[in-house]
Amino acid sequence: MGTREYKYGRTARGSHTQTMIQVLTPVILFIALYVFWNVYNKRSKTNLPPGSFGWPFLGETLALVRANWDGVPERFVEERIEKYGSPLVFKTSLLGERMAVLCGPAGHKFRFANENKLVGAWWPLPIMRLFGRCLLTIRGDETKWMRKMLLSYLSPDAFATHYAATMDVVTRRHIDVHWRGKEQVNVFQTVKLYAFELACRLFLSLEEPNHIAKLASLFNIFLKGLLELPINFPGTWFYSAIKARDTIRMELMMIIKARRVEIEEGKVSSSQDLLSHLLTSSDENGRYLTEKDIANNILILLFAGHDTSTTAITFLIKSLGEHPDVYDKVLKEQLEISKAKQVGELLNWEDIQKMRYSWNVVSEVMRLYPPGFGAFREALVDIEYAGYTIPKGWKIYLSYASLHKDIANFEDVTRFDPSRFEGAGPTPFTYLPFGGGPRMCIGKEFARLEILTFLHDIITNFKWELLIPEEKIEYDPMPTPVKGLPIRLHPHQVELF
Numbered sequence: 163m164g165t166r167e168y169k170y171g172r173t174a175r176g177s178h179t180q181t182m183i184q185v186l187t188p189v190i191l192f193i194a195l196y197v198f199w200n201v202y203n204k205r206s207k208t209n210l211p212p213g214s215f216g217w218p219f220l221g222e223t224l225a226l227v228r229a230n231w232d233g234v235p236e237r238f239v240e241e242r243i244e245k246y247g248s249p250l251v252f253k254t255s256l257l258g259e260r261m262a263v264l265c266g267p268a269g270h271k272f273r274f275a276n277e278n279k280l281v282g283a284w285w286p287l288p289i290m291r292l293f294g295r296c297l298l299t300i301r302g303d304e305t306k307w308m309r310k311m312l313l314s315y316l317s318p319d320a321f322a323t324h325y326a327a328t329m330d331v332v333t334r335r336h337i338d339v340h341w342r343g344k345e346q347v348n349v350f351q352t353v354k355l356y357a358f359e360l361a362c363r364l365f366l367s368l369e370e371p372n373h374i375a376k377l378a379s380l381f382n383i384f385l386k387g388l389l390e391l392p393i394n395f396p397g398t399w400f401y402s403a404i405k406a407r408d409t410i411r412m413e414l415m416m417i418i419k420a421r422r423v424e425i426e427e428g429k430v431s432s433s434q435d436l437l438s439h440l441l442t443s444s445d446e447n448g449r450y451l452t453e454k455d456i457a458n459n460i461l462i463l464l465f466a467g468h469d470t471s472t473t474a475i476t477f478l479i480k481s482l483g484e485h486p487d488v489y490d491k492v493l494k495e496q497l498e499i500s501k502a503k504q505v506g507e508l509l510n511w512e513d514i515q516k517m518r519y520s521w522n523v524v525s526e527v528m529r530l531y532p533p534g535f536g537a538f539r540e541a542l543v544d545i546e547y548a549g550y551t552i553p554k555g556w557k558i559y560l561s562y563a564s565l566h567k568d569i570a571n572f573e574d575v576t577r578f579d580p581s582r583f584e585g586a587g588p589t590p591f592t593y594l595p596f597g598g599g600p601r602m603c604i605g606k607e608f609a610r611l612e613i614l615t616f617l618h619d620i621i622t623n624f625k626w627e628l629l630i631p632e633e634k635i636e637y638d639p640m641p642t643p644v645k646g647l648p649i650r651l652h653p654h655q656v657e658l659f
């Protein structure tokens with residue numbers, strides 16, 4: 163009996179010790195790693211910008227994510243500028259990378275002036291792996307060439323001659339199907355569909371709703387993988403995203419091959435859409451994009467233009483719902499354009515140029531809710547900046563939200579005020595919704611045409627009210643209303659033009 167008690171007592175103590183070891187080992191390892199991380203980071207590099215690398219592996223990523231979830235992405239930068247007393251640059255670690263965060267207009271000016279010299283394009287690993295070789299991921303002279311090839315379709319000249327009317331046709335059809343006759347609409351979901359339908363039509367001439375819906379659902383799986391850890395293992399989002407990408411690419415290759423045949427047989431024109439344009443356009447040396455390059459670039463254009471335009475239009479609808487006086491002024495401007503046209507006549511490029519006040523409103527929306535969350539770069543050499551050294555290989559991050567909401571750049575910074583964009587507008591380098599310099603957004607004109615066409619067609623048909631006036635906004639990393647911005651639609655009761 164005594165022996166058994168002793169035995170049981172020993173067994174219980176033994177298992178207690180085992181549990182202690184199991185609990186303490188990871189804690190001790192973590193503390194050791196933390197100490198090592200701090201000592202390593204402080205060693206002899208005295209000229210690094212001020213700042214902290216945060217926790218091992220995680221760095222300060224969680225602080226950035228928390229600021230985004232709280233709907234104040236600028237907080238991450240503001241807090242660190244204040245803490246380290248360095249208004250131009252601080253160091254941190256995000257997404258597993260050492261980073262220098264360049265702050266304020268000076269940071270963007272520096273980036274634009276040194277693109278491909280001191281800094282080069284860089285994106286987090288999941289983005290690099292999912293997109294492969296395309297405009298977003300390449301560097302150097304090849305970038306200039308690819309931009310030139312794509313811009314020959316996306317430039318204002320191309321829109322002036324071909325695409326304004328097509329955009330209006332697609333927009334009117336979308337409104338007829340998804341808005342007219344509805345009492346309530348979830349703006350974010352519906353506009354997302356619109357942006358995708360429009361891109362499918364203008365890039366690939368796809369019109370069949372089921373085909374577009376199938377591509378859209380694959381595309382949404384693909385988009386989820388861009389924000390996940392790049393673990394390519396069955397069951398992970400990243401794995402599903404790779405599979406979705408491969409299916410989309412296969413589909414694109416089939417469309418490309420079929421189109422090549424149609425062009426050779428003279429059944430379609432070279433200006434029909436982006437695809438025909440890219441298949442038939444060469445540079446001055448007779449060099450064409452390969453079919454694989456075309457597929458990859460169409461994928462990147464679908465991606466780059468999808469959530470960005472959706473965000474801009476969603477927050478435009480929100481802001482007009484919140485500011486009836488601004489709604490009335492936009493409506494007045496749009497009605498003047500309608501009244502000068504025949505009934506049913508489509509919008510053209512000249513009409514878009516007349517939408518000056520409307521564009522100021524869109525600009526103020528993109529100041530307060532920038533759809534592009536920021537820019538990443540890599541230091542190509544050791545960089546001397548603001549009295550500090552940014553070592554070669556470090557990544558560089560610049561936030562648009564903190565630029566646009568800096569009290570040094572804008573008076574009464576949180577007030578919605580489209581008049582900021584009258585006359586000369588904001589001071590250079592303080593407002594950059596489309597980036598700038600050699601890697602400025604190539605879809606800027608496409609986006610302007612898309613947003614203004616949508617605005618024209620929606621405001622001349624409806625007034626609306628926000629069903630959740632104080633709806634929370636999260637940044638994931640783009641601003642998103644958590645419930646998708648439900649609104650109640652009120653069709654105009656009288657014929658307005």
Ligand code: HEM
Nearest residue numbers: 466467470471474533534537595596597601603604605609
């Ligand atoms: C409101 C809508 C849009 C906004 C706010 C926006 C914003 C931006 C920003 C800020 C950049 C620069 C990122 C950097 O500096 O690294 C960018 C790049 C880019 N955008 Fe947009 N964009 C919009 C719409 C579009 C559309 C509709 C397309 C395609 C038709 C597009 C295609 C691209 C591409 C391909 C790049 C990469 C350019 C390069 O790396 O050389 N964007 N966009």
